[in-house]
Amino acid sequence: MTETELQTFDPFAKEAAYIRVNEKLVTRLVKRLAGCRRIRLLDVAAGTGLMTTIALRQAAGAGMEIQSTLLDLDLPALRQARHEVGASNARYVFASADSLPFRETFDAAIFANALHLLDDAAKDRALTEMRRVLKQGGVLAFNTTFYDGAYPDESKPFYSRWIRRSIAEVNRRLPNRSKGERAQAMEWLEASGYRDLIESHGFRVVECRERRVFLSQAAVRAISSYRVFAKGALHATDEDAEEVSRALQATVRQTFRDLQMKRLARNWLEFIAVKA
Numbered sequence: 001m002t003e004t005e006l007q008t009f010d011p012f013a014k015e016a017a018y019i020r021v022n023e024k025l026v027t028r029l030v031k032r033l034a035g036c037r038r039i040r041l042l043d044v045a046a047g048t049g050l051m052t053t054i055a056l057r058q059a060a061g062a063g064m065e066i067q068s069t070l071l072d073l074d075l076p077a078l079r080q081a082r083h084e085v086g087a088s089n090a091r092y093v094f095a096s097a098d099s100l101p102f103r104e105t106f107d108a109a110i111f112a113n114a115l116h117l118l119d120d121a122a123k124d125r126a127l128t129e130m131r132r133v134l135k136q137g138g139v140l141a142f143n144t145t146f147y148d149g150a151y152p153d154e155s156k157p158f159y160s161r162w163i164r165r166s167i168a169e170v171n172r173r174l175p176n177r178s179k180g181e182r183a184q185a186m187e188w189l190e191a192s193g194y195r196d197l198i199e200s201h202g203f204r205v206v207e208c209r210e211r212r213v214f215l216s217q218a219a220v221r222a223i224s225s226y227r228v229f230a231k232g233a234l235h236a237t238d239e240d241a242e243e244v245s246r247a248l249q250a251t252v253r254q255t256f257r258d259l260q261m262k263r264l265a266r267n268w269l270e271f272i273a274v275k276a
Contacts, residue, residue: 009113010077012222013050021213021268022112022143026054028207028272029141030062033108038065042106042133044097044126045114046070049081055110056087069106071095098125105135116146116188117228127201134275140203143270148190149210152265162248162255163233170234170247177240191269203273211270214263217256224248 012018033039039059043052052068059066069091072078078092095101097111098118109130118126130140151159170177189197195205215223223229230236230245256262 009226009228010048010080011225012219013047015216015219015222017213017215017219019050019054021211022051023054023058024211025112025141025143025270026051026058026110028270029108029110029139030055030058030064032139032206032272032274033064034062036064036107038067039108040104040106041066041068042100042102042109042130043068043070044100044109044111044130045117046072046081047074047077049085051110051112052081052085052087052090056085069093069102071097071100098122098129100129100133102133104133106133106138107135108139108141109134110141112141112143113145115142116144119187123197124201127198127203131202131275136275138275140198140273140275141271142194142198142273143268144194145213145266145268146188147194147269148188149269150188150267152212152267155265158255158259158261158264161258162251165251165255166234166244166248169251170236170240170244173243173247174240177237194269194271198271198273202276204276205271205273207270207272209270211268213266213268215266216263217252220252220264221249224252 041052041055043049046052049070052070055068056066067089068087070078070081070085071093073094073096075094078094082092093101097114111126111130115123115126134140191208191210195208198205225245227241227245230248231241233248234244236244
């Protein structure tokens with residue numbers, strides 16, 4: 001894994017389990033838009049374009065046309081998205097979710113696997129902005145696996161053992177390290193908290209579900225390579241994040257073996273809401 005990959009979400013975004021759970025979110029969105037021939041889609045925190053790619057494929061199968069605008073603050077990811085999405089009518093916008101640079105309106109917005117990264121004030125601004133740019137009755141699709149309820153009971157022994165083992169490993173690698181502040185991604189809301197948050201910004205939740213996902217060892221190592229995850233899991237500083245990430249990755253296999261596990265269960269929270 002390269003130094004660049006150690007700082008990005010991309011390795012995990014290529015995992016089959018991650019792709020499948022996001023396909024389910026897009027399926028619900030496309031069904032909600034049934035009857036529309038042409039959809040103006042805003043893909044917020046688009047990364048390398050996975051959600052748009054899924055939406056294009058599913059919409060084509062339903063006889064619908066997607067005109068997607070992909071927005072992210074990660075310029076290299078947007079450049080990669082331009083290459084991977086390959087849609088001639090897509091737009092790629094370098095901007096923040098909490099300050100959308102649009103005057104036109106959209107039929108739908110996807111905010112997948114990212115809202116949890118924002119602090120409370122930025123969450124409020126982002127949802128306010130999304131309501132502003134959606135047309136009346138426009139649809140918002142949102143999901144996250146960082147919420148109070150993400151860990152099924154059957155997975156808790158794994159996390160407990162893995163974190164203890166990883167702390168021992170990182171202390172061996174960095175004996176004088178100091179803990180960083182608790183990462184925003186670790187400040188988790190309950191499902192009801194996310195529902196209240198969405199509805200308080202002028203949306204009506206029409207679907208809410210939790211999806212059980214089973215992660216392979218490779219998938220757990222991949223998410224461990226993401227700096228934000230590593231910082232949150234072990235309270236790492238920016239300076240220590242890469243070494244902490246390596247410690248998390250190094251301890252995954254033995255933890256699976258200790259517990260005789262083949263897969264790790266994790267829940268995803270999913271909402272479909274409409275602009276009220």
